[in-house]
Amino acid sequence: MSEHTQNKEHGSKPGGPGGGPRPMGFGPGGPGMMPGQKPKQFKASFKRLAGYLKPFRLQLGLVFMAAILSTVFSIFSPKILGKATDELFNGLMDKMKGVPGAAIDFEAIAFILALLAGLYVISAIFAFFQQYLMAGVAQKVVYRLRNEVNEKLGKLPLKLFDARSNGDILSRVVNDVDNISNTLQQSLTQIITSVVTLVGVIIMMLTISPLLTLILVLTLPLSFIVIALVAKRSQRYFKSQQAELGELNGHVEEMYTGHTIVKAFGRERHSIKQFESINDRLYQSSWRAQFISGIIMPLMNLIGNIGYVFICVVGGLLVTRQTITVGDIQAFIQYARQFTMPITQTANIANIIQSTIASAERVFELLDEEEESPEPVRPVVLSSPRGDVEFRGVQFGYNEDALLIENMNIAVKSGQTVAIVGPTGAGKTTLVNLLMRFYEVNGGTITIDGQNIREMERGSLRSLFGMVLQDTWLFNGTIKDNIAYGRASAAESEVIEAAIAAHADHFIRTMPDGYDTMLNEEASNISQGQKQLLTIARAILADPSILILDEATSSVDTRTELQIQQAMQHLMAGRTSFVIAHRLSTIRDADLILVMDKGSVIEQGTHESLLAAGGFYADLYNSQFAATNKLTAG
Template identity: 75%
Template sequence: MGGRMGAPGEKAKDFKGTLKRLLGYLKPRKYQLFAVFAAAILSTLFGILAPKIMGDATTKLFEGVMARMNGVEGAAIDFAYIGNIIVILIGLYAFSSIFSYVQQYVMAGVAQKTVYELRREVNAKLNRMPLKYFDSRTHGETLSRMTNDVDNISNTMQQSLTQLITSVVTIVGVVVMMLTISPLLTLICLLTLPLSAVVTARVAKRSQGHFIGQQRSLGELNGHVEEMYAGHNLIQVFRHEKKSIETFKEINERLYQSGWRAQFISGIMMPLISFVGNIGYVLICVVGGILVAGQRIAIGDVQAFIQYARQFSMPITQAANIANIIQSTVASAERVFELLDEEEEERDAEQGTPASRPRGAVAFEHVRFGYKEDALLMEDLNIEVKPGQMVAIVGPTGAGKTTLVNLLMRFYEIGGGRITIDGRDIREIARGELRSLFGMVLQDTWLFNGTIRDNIGYGREHATEEEVVRAAEAAHADHFIRTLPEGYDTVLNEEASNLSQGQKQLLTIARAILADPAILILDEATSSVDTRTEVLIQNAMSRLMEGRTSFVIAHRLSTIRNADVILVMNKGSVIEQGTHEELLAAGGFYANLYNSQFQEAV
């Protein structure tokens, strides 16, 4: 643990408050913690008593040898006495090990159960968080709080907490035992402590800046490597390989300089502390020898004292290191508690569920909404969609197309007005029931690490093999799936990079078909497939949308000419509404959009 002494730890903003809250998670297991404390004390005490008893054996052996050398009649070494002491020592070390085992076993259960509860709370909290929380933070930041910070708490509870208990008990016990042997030698030993503290503080201060620089350079290097590997094709196309390599060398050099300085400076801490400790040992041996010569102390006691002196320095070093680790752990706990204290979604409906056979009538009535309270995106939005209609939503970037869908599914809460499905306010419907009415196919595909069968079957729980295959056939994905070596058992990696973008989109469409939803939401669902496949998917979608209300967010206006209603949005409002022919004849905003795309195509 000495190598980590100089490592900087992030400090909590409210150390006492966070520590108190963290300790609150341990209250339900106070009896187990009491057992851990008792086992730690007993284990340490048995270990501390051993050197003193071993010193008695040394003294008895020394007395027998000296008596023989001095020609004392009948002098002999009392091997029976020494043998009894050896048996006692074996018993002491055995009991020390047993209690140490009990301590680690019980503490493992306490730590893991506590962290289990904490991780369960975080997971439940994430399920109650509004979409705006995830939109305002990076995914890595949220994942770091749930994994790295919680693991940091777990490791500290499992290892550092028990080490801290043992270190404190060892320090107190060793000082008491040294005082019983010789107050003078104890004073000499304690005089080395201020020097060790000064060395530790100076080295830690010098190394901290280098550790910070090392972490900063490491972060830059990771970011650079990730960026370069993600875009290596473009780097080669634009011939920036040399510049990329030079940047890597520059960051790597800074990391090397900071790294070796940090490791070197922190690495000399233990030799310096050992040097100071050895000075104390020399003084103890010299003064102890003088005391033995004056028959003021037994030689075995000097041996025991030297052992205690060696035991004394290590727990002090460990305690100092653990104090730094606890600072970092409380900072991690504070980050986790900040997540747990975040504002949640509005309380879900307690009673009431959608109709058993929803018709799919959707209405926006005087809806007001803004991502910020002082900047409204929608002020008085009114839309009425009849059951079974195909509604296309078009408009420039930032017009509010995706926002409309997010409000419909209650990913965001409206600031005024109401949204209804079959006449019922969606706020009176439980979110789980509400979202079960929808099937979504987005432009950005999402597939998880698993088989193709599992990814399609994600659309409906307990779907049969035949239903999965039928859904794949309807999405025109069955053919390419069967050409894969493992067919439907082909395992997709985390990024599904073993499939083309178009193939991934086909799987998400098959998943939506399998879900058999009452209302469909398609966000440029055919943007990643070729023209021939697009025609096939459009035909499949037409069959799928029969009798269902569907919302289609489109950028290519040629794909929504058959829509029953086209909503033209701009700046959060519906500025035009009608069929394709009606909007073209009106010669307004939609006509300009459509004609501009047609001219670009030509």
């Protein structure tokens, strides 16, 4: 298959213009979600995300041990530093009291400081080891998640992409997955370190003064209340922020790819106004999310300072009563600071986790979307396809309660050229979508060489077709690579032969680097007609059994059109061809013409027989002929 088809006809899509209202997004997190809406499955999403870490239990265990050792060595530091303070304080006090031979023991202080430096170095080594292991775990988890998302996108039906914003899908695949990656990389180790620090600090404080520890612990309930209130309020805004970001991405992508049309119709102000509206909603959600999550730090500092004041007052009284040393009170004050730090970090991480779970929920909603029907267990493979195509009693509707096609019966023999004509919205492109299994029929069967296409793998089925559409698709790469997309194993000589057959070789050789000329993402560095020639060369190179042509020559000049038609005649020889035509003069020689209207084949026959019948086709043809004569006379 050389190109992906899209629905272009009025009424042929379930969403968008002419096809009813577009769905607002995937479940509760779609672009249309109103600010303030809460996620519906926070616990389930958290548990599911945690499941991705299960294969790395050993590494996480080592990370946990490294975090414990790194934290334990750092926790002992204030206590040891307090000993140095005691040595210095006791020496000074002895001097002040006039104790004979009193002096400061600088050797003991130096030993203590050396020990302290060693503890810091060991703590840093374990911290490095912890970060190194966690980086590997985080990236492997995200690697697996990205692969699952990528595989899922390949299994989703075309109707989902027709009904969803490209920007919203990209936001889930890129922004939300990156958000999960950053959290696993940074926040998970902080959680472990914070918990170990909190437990270790409490133990060390108890060894110094249970009374001071009790005073500090009494501030914990107030801290937890603040964390719970802030996290609860910020979560809904983080979810709304991610949803609005997806809608903004979709708008920017649409406006960028269609910037020429926007300028041609003077819709810049409307586009800017729409952008500002979405951007304002994103601003409001982001501002609320960041503000609410941001106030947790000053609130936690306030609570910590209240406890700090009480400790200083009570500790000073204890020192005066000589029930605690100056070094111990210094160490305890440091521990008090360390005590509030992990609580503050945990509170901050709690907000990050809220945002991460919001992203995870959006990704899981994508992963849980209904896939295409499963492939057959024993698929039929056509080793030597002839190209006989038959529609038997086919029924189809984008909505089950509103059928677009009812009881369609078509029989096409191998090598025949079948033209499909009819007004916009008649169902011409829909017929091709059904043939390629981009959509599944609601009833009836479609067969190729007598085999039901539902009994064939989709990849095998689509490999039988070559497509040249009115809307060209080229990717960022060389001209040679774009042509070879039709058959990746093709040699360079075969690519050139296909380009010659499509009358594209001449213009390619006039390009700066010939076949190695790079096309940009929009292929805007070549003309529309040249794009069409490349897609035709791609179809020729694919050498398919069945051709689908959708006004393939509509974007080229008259002389090039004649050359392409000659190449097409050679290409179509011996192959079954479906030609979607709007200009009826181009399909006079078709073996069979199907006239469609409102999803049904209302007439079929040759050009001469349909004209002689004097029906819908004759009226359509004569109206075009009359319009052409009028334009010529004018």
